Amino acid sequence: MEDDLPTVTVSLWRADAIVLFDWLMSTDLDSVPITHPAQKQALADLLSRLEFAVDVDDTGSTAEEIAAAQEEVARDMGW
Structure with missing residues (x-):
């Protein structure tokens, strides 16, 4: 049933995905x-x-992979 639903594809930087995944998990x-x-x-x-x-x-x-991803994303914030 779910396969019949329209989908979208979002390109996401892996570091962003790790940070979001970690945040959502916690x-x-x-x-x-x-x-x-x-x-x-x-x-x-x-x-x-x-x-x-x-x-x-x-x-x-x-923890190291998450910390590295957080550093990469924070460095790229630009605001």
Whole structure:
């Protein structure tokens, strides 16, 4: 059924994906401010896709890999 739904492809820097994945894994989605339940579901769906995209294994990303990704992304902020 899900395969029948329209999809979009988003190109994302791997470091961004790791940072977002780590944040979503450590965030209580019930505490994220939302205005519609679909927003929380979309975040959960994003987490699921990021898990696949960053190809985490059973142990997840290493602390060093996460720290390196955070450094790369923070260095590229430009604001």
